[in-house]
Amino acid sequence: MAIVVGIDGTGSAFLPGSGRDKEYDVAFANSFVRQICNKTQGKKQYFRGPVALGGGLVDAINQGCSFIKSKYQQSPEPVLLTGYSRGAAGSVALAKKLKGVGIPVQAIMLFDCVDRHVVIDAEIIPDTVGNVLHVIRDPAASSRESFGNDGLSYHKGKTNYGIGPGDNGTAYKFMCTHGGMGGCPWKPEPGQSPNDFINEGFGAGWYDGATKITFAQDQAVSAQVWAFCVPFLQRHGFIS
Numbered sequence: 001m002a003i004v005v006g007i008d009g010t011g012s013a014f015l016p017g018s019g020r021d022k023e024y025d026v027a028f029a030n031s032f033v034r035q036i037c038n039k040t041q042g043k044k045q046y047f048r049g050p051v052a053l054g055g056g057l058v059d060a061i062n063q064g065c066s067f068i069k070s071k072y073q074q075s076p077e078p079v080l081l082t083g084y085s086r087g088a089a090g091s092v093a094l095a096k097k098l099k100g101v102g103i104p105v106q107a108i109m110l111f112d113c114v115d116r117h118v119v120i121d122a123e124i125i126p127d128t129v130g131n132v133l134h135v136i137r138d139p140a141a142s143s144r145e146s147f148g149n150d151g152l153s154y155h156k157g158k159t160n161y162g163i164g165p166g167d168n169g170t171a172y173k174f175m176c177t178h179g180g181m182g183g184c185p186w187k188p189e190p191g192q193s194p195n196d197f198i199n200e201g202f203g204a205g206w207y208d209g210a211t212k213i214t215f216a217q218d219q220a221v222s223a224q225v226w227a228f229c230v231p232f233l234q235r236h237g238f239i240s
Contacts, residue, residue: 001042002078002106002237003071005064005094006033007057008049009085009111009182024048032111032183032226033084039239040080043071049087057090057120064090065097078106080238081129084182085147088113088134089122092151096121099128107131107236109229110171112181113151114144122150129154133232135225137181138173142211144200147178172228177213180222188215 008031028034028048037046045067047060068079079098083091088110095105108129113122113136125132134151137143152171177198179186186198194216200209213221233239 002040002080003068004037004040004042004044004080004082004238005047005068005091006037006045006081007047007060007064007083007087007090007094008033009087009184010049028182028184030183031084032229033082033087035183035226036082036109036233036238041240042077042237047087047090049085050090057086060087061090061094061097061120064094065101068094068098068103069101072103078237079103080107080109080236081105082109082111082238083113084111085114085178086120089115089120089150092122092125093120095129096126099126103128105129107133107232107238109233109238110134110151111183111225112136112178113149114147114178115150124153125151127154131232131236133229134171135181135229136171136173137178138175141175141177141213143177143179143198143213174221174225174228175213176218176221176225177211180213180218181225183222183226185218185222186215187219194219 008028037044045064050057081091081095091108095108098105105128132154136149177186188194195214198211198213198215198218200211
């Protein structure tokens with residue numbers, strides 16, 4: 001058994017509310033963080049990611065810390081953290097907060113952790129995290145080009161850090177969109193073909209949001225991301 005907290009990625013809404021929650025539940029129905037929390041056999045807490053401007057992430061971190069402290073005091077079972085996008089940055093910040101109260105983290109699973117919050121510092125994963133796997137979108141995909149990655153440094157060294165072949169200091173990269181990295185690949189809208197290239201909208205990239213990924217590729221590679229991560233998730237007790 002384990003104590004698991006997952007913080008998901010950002011939805012499209014700018015403000016919280018029932019309308020945002022309904023939209024979020026559809027968009028993130030099969031997100032990797034949600035799947036992990038649904039499959040976990042143990043004490044678990046799933047948090048929706050922040051709204052578009054980042055609101056709600058600090059609350060998720062604080063509530064996640066309180067949940068883990070309460071369960072850990074009852075029974076010091078392994079603590080597992082996972083997050084996607086800004087939620088992954090929140091998971092790193094949560095690991096740091098847990099270090100401050102003397103609670104180690106057995107493993108952390110990060111899906112395309114990004115640096116997009118003014119008060120969250122997720123650059124370095126603390127040395128109280130035993131094992132790390134971080135998967136990121138390949139820059140060659142031209143997806144969310146303004147989103148810089150966080151969580152690429154590890155205080156403990158790289159012995160247990162799944163950052164890539166030869167522990168060369170870069171996370172495992174996949175040729176899909178930022179959405180695909182979190183289990184939310186893009187789907188064609190009416191009039192679009194699976195072989196069309198995805199456009200994430202103005203402001204998503206350096207210019208017009210155009211990516212080098214087709215809808216079909218995003219679906220296929222997103223599935224590859226999950227398959228790649230499953231052994232790590234099983235080995236450390238995230239899923240059975």
